[in-house]
Amino acid sequence: MLEEGAVERDRVLGVGLATPGPIDHARGLVLDPPHLTTWHDVPLRDEVARRTGLPTLLDKDVLAVAAAILWFPASGRPTDAAVVYAGTGVAIGIISGGEIVRGVSGNAGEAGHVSVGRAFGRCVCGREGCLGGVFSANAILANAVERGIGLGAGATDVRASETVRADRAVDGLRALAEAGDLAVVPFLHETGSALGSALATVCELLDLDTVVPSGPVWDRLGPWLEPGLRSVLDTYAMPGHHPLRVLGAAGDGPVAAVGAACLMLDDALTPRPTGLLLRV
Structure with missing residues (x-):
């Protein structure tokens, strides 16, 4: 990558890795992500460091x-925000007071079982909503399949992995939405409102x-999901009487990869009070 980009190695701070959770942040392990079924306690951080010779x-x-949102001015750099990443799974990261909330184990953001307040879709846990x-x-x-929306053979091909089928389904929904399909547009509006x-x-x-x-789902379906999302947020009465604004994620290319690079910038360049403490 450095050779292709004509980047001198001594200008590189290091490598940032963004992976699905759960992880062991302190030890740099990928524990057992639901959609990476053969990954268990993988020492990804240390192995990449060993093979590249880079932090x-x-x-x-x-x-x-x-992290990317906090580093890119185009995002507006919100100080208090809920960041959604929708791909194979869905997570919600929190920025509070201009800082990323990581939690005690570095796994803050697991949002799969947050209630949407209605019976809409059955979760893997067996509950609806x-x-x-x-x-x-x-x-x-x-x-979409349950509602009889036709997504093409690729989205339901049992020979393909679950992840590949879901990816094809998102592309299929986008094509139908662009064509103004009368079933898909309200389906995506309702999904956005959830x-x-x-x-x-x-x-x-x-x-x-x-x-x-x-995330990949929002990147492709956002224009049809956002009206439903805003229909809820624009009418929600917050206790402090402040509106809820919707911003776009910043950075070119896959935002998680951009964010992974920003992790190195954040670690190297962001001042923190703990770094000013005298150690005895």
């Missing part, structure tokens, strides 16, 4: 996206004023 950091994909049963790529595929219900709850709980949707 390496590991973080969850949604928290890497939050979980965000993961509505807004992940796999859930969107299942819900996300809005979950985010309104999170924003009320943590007193946030900004929502930043991102």
Whole structure:
């Protein structure tokens, strides 16, 4: 990559890795992500550092996206925001007071079982109304099929992996939405409003004023999901009487990869009070 980009190695701070959770942030392990079924306690951070000879950091994909949002002026650099990352699964990262909230183990943001306040899509846990049963790529595929929306043979090909089928389904929905399909457009509006219900709850709980949707699902379906999302957020009465604004994620290319690079910038260049403490 450095050779192709004509980048001198001594200008590189290191490697940032963004992976699905859960992870062991302190030890740099990828523990057991639901959609990476053969990955268990993989020492990804240390192995990449060993093979590249470069300092390496590991973080969850949604928290890497939050890092990108804080580093890019085009995002508006919100200080208090809920950051959605929708791909094979769905997660919500939190920015509070201009800082990324990581939690005690570095796994803040797991949002699959946040309630959307309605019976909409069955989650893998068996309940209806979980965000993961509505807004992940796999859930969107299942819900679309249940409603009789035809997505083509590629989206239902049993020979392909679940992830590949879901990816094809998202592309199929986009094509149908662009054509103005009378079943798909209201389906995506309702899916967006379900996300809005979950985010309104999170924003009320943590007193946030900004929502930043991102990820492969949003990148392709955002124009049809956003009206439903805004229909909830624009009418939600926050306790502080402040509006909830929706911003776009910043950076060119896959935002999680951009965010992974920002992790190194954040680690190297962001001043922190703990770094000013005298150690005795």
